[in-house]
Amino acid sequence: MSLMDLLSEVAVLRDLPEHGLLRGQVGTIVEVFSPSVAEVEFSDDQGRTYAMAALRSDEMIRLHHRPYEQVA
Numbered sequence: 001m002s003l004m005d006l007l008s009e010v011a012v013l014r015d016l017p018e019h020g021l022l023r024g025q026v027g028t029i030v031e032v033f034s035p036s037v038a039e040v041e042f043s044d045d046q047g048r049t050y051a052m053a054a055l056r057s058d059e060m061i062r063l064h065h066r067p068y069e070q071v072a
Contacts, residue, residue, distance in 0.1 A: 010060040
């Protein structure tokens with residue numbers, strides 16, 4: 001399992017005002033361009049997209065919702 005898996009949830013690590021994003025906002029990887037760049041979609045609670053951005057791996061962190069033993 002890598003950071004850049006399709007449909008992985010990620011959080012932005014720093015403010016990205018050029019995309020209207022603040023540190024900590026959560027998005028979903030919808031396209032992988034290379035091992036270090038992916039298109040991330042950011043949606044509100046009703047599923048409406050409010051931002052799309054091609055982000056580098058150093059601009060995001062993958063989120064996990066299960067204990068460590070179940071992630072691998």
